[in-house]
Structure formats: structure tokens, C-alpha cells
Amino acid sequence: MNARVLLVGDMTDRLLAVAARLPAAPILLTSAAELPRAPLLIEHLPETNRPRRETLLRDRLRHLIEVHEIGTVVLDGVPEDGLLAATADHPGVTWLWLRPAMWRRGQGLRWRGRSAAFDAVLEPGEFATAGDEGWTVYDREGVTTVAPITALDRADLLDRAAARERLGLGDEPAVVCRGLTTTVPGFTVIEPEARALRAADLAVATAGYTAYHELLAAGVPTVFVPDEDAGPDDQLARARFAAAAGAALCAERAADLADLLALAARPEVRAALASRCAEVAFENGASAAAEWVGSRASPASPASPAPTGRGPRS
Structure with a gap:
């Protein structure tokens, strides 16, 4: 070339x-x-x-x-x-x-x-x-x-322990937000680089192309909130599909978000989502x-x- x-x-x-x-x-x-x-x-x-x-x-x-x-x-x-x-x-x-x-x-x-x-x-x-x-x-x-x-291959991602050490986190559960701002009771909000996404115990994100695929690839349990102002990009279809596959949760309406965050805060729910992400993993x-x-x-x-x-x- x-x-x-x-x-x-x-x-x-x-x-x-x-x-x-x-x-x-x-x-x-x-x-x-x-x-x-x-x-x-x-x-x-x-x-x-x-x-x-x-x-x-x-x-x-x-x-x-x-x-x-x-x-x-x-x-x-x-x-x-x-x-x-x-x-x-x-x-x-x-x-x-x-x-x-x-x-x-x-x-x-x-x-x-x-x-x-x-x-x-x-x-x-x-x-x-x-x-x-x-x-x-x-x-x-x-x-x-x-x-x-995506920018990184799965092999480029830090494992959970290394990612949390990089961010100086202790044992407290952590949530990462992408494209929106929210809080989850009992969770510390973090803003990790893509390489350290596995430091998060939970994510709340719009379903734009990059955030959607980065979070699924990293196996982070995620509640996707489709952005209604995303123009022609069908974020709702993305979020619905991930939920149907058992790899994430989808808040189709803003009113659903609080209930879904309470559900996603449960350790067994997050474990099931992370396990399903591993089962349906895709290449970069x-x-x-x-x-x-x-x-x-x-x-x-x-x-x-x-x-x-x-x-x-x-």
C-alpha cells in the first residue's frame, strides 16, 4: 500500500x-x-x-x-x-x-x-x-x-482484578455509565478506559454501536437504555436483541429504568448476564x-x- x-x-x-x-x-x-x-x-x-x-x-x-x-x-x-x-x-x-x-x-x-x-x-x-x-x-x-x-480485542482487556487495581478500587461494587448519567444505590460510579471495562460490576448505557459492542465483548452486565434521539440508528432493536439473547437488560421506557437497575443490582442476575455474554462472545x-x-x-x-x-x- x-x-x-x-x-x-x-x-x-x-x-x-x-x-x-x-x-x-x-x-x-x-x-x-x-x-x-x-x-x-x-x-x-x-x-x-x-x-x-x-x-x-x-x-x-x-x-x-x-x-x-x-x-x-x-x-x-x-x-x-x-x-x-x-x-x-x-x-x-x-x-x-x-x-x-x-x-x-x-x-x-x-x-x-x-x-x-x-x-x-x-x-x-x-x-x-x-x-x-x-x-x-x-x-x-x-x-x-x-x-x-471495536478498538480492542478481548485479549487486550484487563481482567477484573487488574482493572480494579488500575482504578484503585476496593471491594465496593462499581457501575459505569455510557451516554447517560445515573446512579445505582450501593454502587460507585467509575469512568474506566475501554481496556479496564471489566472493573465494572454493572453498566448503564445507551445502545450506540461502540458502547453496545464494547460492553458485551467485555462481559459487563448492562442495562441498555435506547436513545430516542439517535436519529436513524436503531438503538431500540439493538437493546431488545441483547435482552432477548439473555446478554443484557433493556429499558424500553425511562419509567422502566429504576426497576431494571434494582434487578441488575442483584449478584445472581449480574452473574447470569456475564455468563451469557461469554457464551455468545463475538470476535473483533x-x-x-x-x-x-x-x-x-x-x-x-x-x-x-x-x-x-x-x-x-x-
């Missing part, structure tokens, strides 16, 4: 997990309000109104491709008009789409058909894939799927995703466009 890789996306967790496994550090273009701490060059695209954003995105992609001799662009998110225009501007670049799954039913249909603008499409896996009712379920031609993508798809990117990355200079197998630009 001689030419550089450019990663594009505002939800950067998956991209950074892939970036850490690429043979050379890529460049990241993002509009995220809080820039991630990562050992790579990060370009920030400021938020602006839509017409201006499309022009700005197209121009910034052109600049980065030319200045850094980008051979491959990897998008995690939706192919906005500005990015779609850039694919037509740079036919010698390899364009790859990490296309999210788990769309709410009937939402996101405007993006269907835009895969034709990309050389290949990869779907980051979902533990709850059997509960997916979104449009990507029916758009499978040419799509590769890997296991759920980050390495497979990085290999997929590497196998398709263009070694050619974008100054010398090469024919591609892409469909018509739209």
Missing part, C-alpha cells in the same frame, strides 16, 4: 479501530465536535449550512487527495453530495464505504443506490444483526461483512476490516487515474 489512506467520518470510533491496524498511519477528515486523541494527522471540517458544507467537503477532499497523494478514501457514514462529487473528480482513487447497518425501518432510503459510486462496500458487523429491519438488509449485492468492530472485526481496506487500497498515484469497476456515478 504505497499511496496514503484517507478516512472520512464524524463517528470516528470504528475508523480509529481500523486505522490502528493499518500498516501505515492514515489521515482522518472529520466534523466531530471533539477531535479524537490518536497518533495520526487529523483534519477538521467545520460544521456549516448544507449547500456550503457540500462545496467545502468536495474542496477539502480535493486538497487532501492532491497534497497527501491519497490513493484510497474510506468513508464511515453516509455519502453526502459533496463526497459523491469527489468520487467523480478523482476516478484514480479507490473509494471504499464502511456502510452502517441497523437503520430504523423506513429511514435512510435516500442513500440506497449510492454504493455504485464506490469500488467496494464493507458492513461493520452487528451483534443484533438478526433484529435488523433497516434498508441495508435488502441491499446485499457486493457487500462484505465483518464481525463487530477491526483486523479483518483493516485487511479488507489494505487488499483494495490503490498503490497508484491519483495523478494517473486507473480504470475502476465502479458503477455509474449518481
